[in-house]
Amino acid sequence: MSTAAVPNAAALKVPGFWRRALHHRSFVLGGTLTLLLLLAAAVSLVWTPWSPYEMDMANKLKPPTGAHWLGTDTYGRDVASLLLVGARASILVGVIAVGIGLVVGTALGLLAAAKRGWVEEAIMRLTDFSLAFPAILSAIMMTAVFGAGIVNAIIAIGIYNIPTFARITRASANAIWSREYVAAARACGKGGFAITMQHVLPNISAVLIVQITIRFAIAILAEAALSYLGLGTQPPQPSWGRMLSEAQTMMFQAPLLAVFPGMAIAFAVLGLNLRGDGLRDLLDPRLARAR
Amino acid sequence: MPLLEVKDLRIGLQTQRGPAEAVRGIGFTLERGETLGIVGESGCGKSITVMSLMGLLPSTAKVGGSIRFDGTELVGLPEKQMCQIRGNRIGMIFQEPMTALNPVHTIARQVGEPLRLHRGLSKADARKEVLALLERVGIPDAASRLDAYPHQFSGGQRQRIGIAMALACGPDLLIADEPTTALDVTIQKQILELIKSLVAERGMALILISHDLGVIAQTVSKMLVMYGGSVVESGPTEAVFARRAHPYTQGLFAARPAIGAPRGQRLATIRGSVPELVDLPKGCPFAGRCSYTVDACKTTPPPATMLPHDHAVRCIRLEEIAAQGAIAP
Amino acid sequence: MSATTTNASPLLRVTNLVRHYALPREKLFGPPPTVKALNGVSFDVQAGKSVGIVGESGSGKSTIARLVMALDTPTSGTVSLEGRNLHALSKEELRVARRDFQMVFQDPYGSLDPRQTVARIVAEPLEALAATSRAEQRERASETLAAVGLRTTDLDKYPHEFSGGQRQRIAIARALITRPKLIVADEPVSALDVSVQAQVLNLMQDLQQQFGISYLLISHDLAVVNHLCDDVCVVWKGLIVEQGPPAELFHHAKHEYTRTLLDAVPRTPTGGTLLAA
Numbered sequence: 001m002s003t004a005a006v007p008n009a010a011a012l013k014v015p016g017f018w019r020r021a022l023h024h025r026s027f028v029l030g031g032t033l034t035l036l037l038l039l040a041a042a043v044s045l046v047w048t049p050w051s052p053y054e055m056d057m058a059n060k061l062k063p064p065t066g067a068h069w070l071g072t073d074t075y076g077r078d079v080a081s082l083l084l085v086g087a088r089a090s091i092l093v094g095v096i097a098v099g100i101g102l103v104v105g106t107a108l109g110l111l112a113a114a115k116r117g118w119v120e121e122a123i124m125r126l127t128d129f130s131l132a133f134p135a136i137l138s139a140i141m142m143t144a145v146f147g148a149g150i151v152n153a154i155i156a157i158g159i160y161n162i163p164t165f166a167r168i169t170r171a172s173a174n175a176i177w178s179r180e181y182v183a184a185a186r187a188c189g190k191g192g193f194a195i196t197m198q199h200v201l202p203n204i205s206a207v208l209i210v211q212i213t214i215r216f217a218i219a220i221l222a223e224a225a226l227s228y229l230g231l232g233t234q235p236p237q238p239s240w241g242r243m244l245s246e247a248q249t250m251m252f253q254a255p256l257l258a259v260f261p262g263m264a265i266a267f268a269v270l271g272l273n274l275r276g277d278g279l280r281d282l283l284d285p286r287l288a289r290a291r
Numbered sequence: 292m293p294l295l296e297v298k299d300l301r302i303g304l305q306t307q308r309g310p311a312e313a314v315r316g317i318g319f320t321l322e323r324g325e326t327l328g329i330v331g332e333s334g335c336g337k338s339i340t341v342m343s344l345m346g347l348l349p350s351t352a353k354v355g356g357s358i359r360f361d362g363t364e365l366v367g368l369p370e371k372q373m374c375q376i377r378g379n380r381i382g383m384i385f386q387e388p389m390t391a392l393n394p395v396h397t398i399a400r401q402v403g404e405p406l407r408l409h410r411g412l413s414k415a416d417a418r419k420e421v422l423a424l425l426e427r428v429g430i431p432d433a434a435s436r437l438d439a440y441p442h443q444f445s446g447g448q449r450q451r452i453g454i455a456m457a458l459a460c461g462p463d464l465l466i467a468d469e470p471t472t473a474l475d476v477t478i479q480k481q482i483l484e485l486i487k488s489l490v491a492e493r494g495m496a497l498i499l500i501s502h503d504l505g506v507i508a509q510t511v512s513k514m515l516v517m518y519g520g521s522v523v524e525s526g527p528t529e530a531v532f533a534r535r536a537h538p539y540t541q542g543l544f545a546a547r548p549a550i551g552a553p554r555g556q557r558l559a560t561i562r563g564s565v566p567e568l569v570d571l572p573k574g575c576p577f578a579g580r581c582s583y584t585v586d587a588c589k590t591t592p593p594p595a596t597m598l599p600h601d602h603a604v605r606c607i608r609l610e611e612i613a614a615q616g617a618i619a620p
Numbered sequence: 621m622s623a624t625t626t627n628a629s630p631l632l633r634v635t636n637l638v639r640h641y642a643l644p645r646e647k648l649f650g651p652p653p654t655v656k657a658l659n660g661v662s663f664d665v666q667a668g669k670s671v672g673i674v675g676e677s678g679s680g681k682s683t684i685a686r687l688v689m690a691l692d693t694p695t696s697g698t699v700s701l702e703g704r705n706l707h708a709l710s711k712e713e714l715r716v717a718r719r720d721f722q723m724v725f726q727d728p729y730g731s732l733d734p735r736q737t738v739a740r741i742v743a744e745p746l747e748a749l750a751a752t753s754r755a756e757q758r759e760r761a762s763e764t765l766a767a768v769g770l771r772t773t774d775l776d777k778y779p780h781e782f783s784g785g786q787r788q789r790i791a792i793a794r795a796l797i798t799r800p801k802l803i804v805a806d807e808p809v810s811a812l813d814v815s816v817q818a819q820v821l822n823l824m825q826d827l828q829q830q831f832g833i834s835y836l837l838i839s840h841d842l843a844v845v846n847h848l849c850d851d852v853c854v855v856w857k858g859l860i861v862e863q864g865p866p867a868e869l870f871h872h873a874k875h876e877y878t879r880t881l882l883d884a885v886p887r888t889p890t891g892g893t894l895l896a897a
Binding site for chain 2: 676677783784813817818819821822825840842843846847850866867870880882883885886888
Binding site: 179180181183184185186187188189190194198199202203 | 715726736748
């Protein structure tokens with residue numbers, strides 16, 4: 001029996017998937033952290049302890065107190081509120097950037113696997129070319145040329161996700177095309193598009209899900225990096241990366257200013273990575289053989 | 292003292308639906324130089340049994356009972372000592388020649404590995420032995436192919452290499468788990484003959500697993516028929532083939548299409564299908580599918596009834612079956 | 621009656637089928653090496669009768685299956701179903717023609733999409749023909765499942781909930797649903813246990829009697845071919861070396877390779893051999 005080790009979404013249909021998922025340490029831990037991230041962003045839409053834009057020079061650079069739970073920054077703004085609202089920027093970037101990569105990249109990958117021949121070659125060489133440029137430098141270059149700002153940051157990161165998704169989709173899709181049930185579909189007279197949508201895409205969904213989680217984490221890091229350099233989210237829009245950048249100058253006076261956004265970034269990325277690891281384990285093909 | 296003595300072997304496995312007994316109290320003995328065949332279909336426990344002989348079960352498996360190999364108790368033996376037995380005193384040939392060899396090592400290195408591991412031979416000495424082994428198993432032009440990789444050989448040749456590896460340290464017991472199932476029928480014949488001659492030549496004991504009755508008939512002198520983790524019939528191959536006392540054995544024989552049989556005839560089938568391990572009935576595992584089932588069959592596992600020539604059958608309905616003329620005298 | 625007599629036009633006629641594959645280049649200059657999978661194979665399948673293709677790995681038998689099913693194009697030669705050359709049809713014509721010939725694959729674990737329900741899997745050939753509504757498809761699927769011995773309640777289950785033998789029945793149901801005239805079965809029972817194999821073989825025989833289907837059965841197992849087929853072709857190195865009704869072939873084999881094949885089949889001491897009578 002030939003089965004390439006493609007994480008199989010059929011595993012989701014195996015009874016007890018959620019039971020096992022809830023026992024898997026990485027998944028649970030990662031899931032909790034990710035949930036906290038989402039919660040933070042959601043809460044910030046309706047309430048923050050203080051307004052993140054309110055400057056209070058009299059109270060600047062204060063350590064954590066009863067009034068300001070995590071202290072204040074150089075302009076007297078409440079750090080806790082900044083973190084909560086900053087979560088929004090991170091998630092926004094993650095969703096849209098990964099979304100761009102997912103939609104365009106997956107489409108290209110599926111096309112390459114279905115058509116093969118010169119179409120596949122062309123698409124793969126294009127991805128090779130794109131991947132040859134270091135990601136962050138490309139993003140910097142793009143924002144430098146087209147202007148800084150969250151929109152351009154998202155586009156830059158998103159464009160970089162395209163070749164990654166294209167390659168992964170193509171590899172997994174190729175494995176599915178060689179399965180007998182695809183041959184059976186061809187023998188029925190089904191065309192490439194129908195086979196891609198009905199057979200290939202559902203069966204590579206597990207791979208894509210795992211990849212989305214991972215790329216989300218990378219997107220958050222990328223946004224933080226760009227904002228740190230002043231190329232991403234612009235003031236007064238709160239951003240974890242920019243908070244780090246501003247904290248850098250105050251390292252000796254208020255070290256905690258760097259710790260909180262740093263920890264926020266670290267936990268968000270850690271949570272997403274752990275969840276990705278957990279998902280990959282849980283969707284392992286050996287589970288698809290349940291009889 | 293027999294070379295291998297298995298008594299009341301019980302193996303429990305973790306399945307998707309909870310723990311289940313994969314092997315339910317089987318026992319057999321094997322003397323030096325004897326050949327034993329194990330016949331059964333998927334899920335009967337034949338592979339698990341030999342895996343337990345090699346200590347290659349998953350870590351979640353629970354083993355009970357006793358396996359005595361040349362006086363040493365193998366159940367519960369610490370891994371370190373098991374490693375000294377594996378490859379050295381017990382050799383194993385696997386089913387899939389395509390995947391049983393590591394594609395990134397040369398065959399000289401792979402066949403020589405047990406020699407260097409257990410006998411402490413140097414690379415050069417091992418190489419000489421490997422050459423002799425490869426020539427014995429019939430690899431043409433062995434001297435020039437020592438440094439070739441597995442993908443450069445055909446399926447049949449890879450299986451020969453696998454046999455050479457199993458034999459390298461001159462084991463007392465050779466286990467072959469469906470060694471020819473993945474091969475063409477003409478190659479199958481050659482491989483089986485090779486195994487037979489090697490076993491006779493070196494006085495090894497052989498345990499051969501197969502689902503193919505013809506293979507069993509041609510290769511081994513004693514046999515076990517397994518179903519649902521139990522041995523339902525055992526004895527000398529000739530006796531079992533001639534008498535076929537157990538209903539499952541009869542079913543197995545009747546279900547095979549035969550070359551030259553008249554066309555248009557329906558094959559006799561065993562009604563139903565093999566239940567999953569967790570669903571096997573408490574008494575006789577074949578109860579329910581067997582046309583001679585009575586209530587007593589479902590409650591207690593049948594004891595072994597002895598027929599002439601050391602032929603054992605686990606069935607409480609033998610008299611009725613014989614009365615219907617289904618068993619040859 | 622041998623299948624080589626050219627009487628009333630056969631259901632399937634394969635003429636001088638050749639398939640050579642070009643392998644990736646090994647040298648920069650000079651032609652790439654070729655694998656000569658088929659070197660000129662010809663045979664007929666009469667309506668309502670079955671033909672078996674027997675051979676070992678590398679003989680070209682699977683290539684024959686793929687070419688007859690138009691899943692691959694021949695280097696030369698023709699495959700004609702009811703007089704029409706399948707490889708000369710337009711894409712659309714071929715798609716419609718597929719109603720009449722379907723395939724059962726070897727691997728019961730790989731030939732069913734693990735993410736689709738049985739209802740969708742079995743109705744797939746109907747879907748491809750786009751002539752029926754969802755409700756109708758389900759109705760037909762239910763009928764066909766009953767014909768292969770499964771239940772209507774199985775329609776909404778997934779492949780992993782079935783055993784190997786049951787999956788092969790689902791695969792047969794899928795091949796049956798358009799009421800084809802020809803079913804190409806590529807090693808349909810090789811992956812199954814002996815007792816399950818018997819059930820599936822009986823089923824295939826019953827379906828032939830019930831629906832008048834012709835089988836092109838590809839197998840390495842002589843006994844299976846003997847059981848189901850009216851005519852057998854022995855394939856070796858891309859050529860048919862011997863052809864004829866099984867009884868004749870297996871008792872009076874003329875070609876050396878056929879004799880080698882027969883010789884290699886393990887014998888059981890049933891007071892004789894696996895070869896009855």
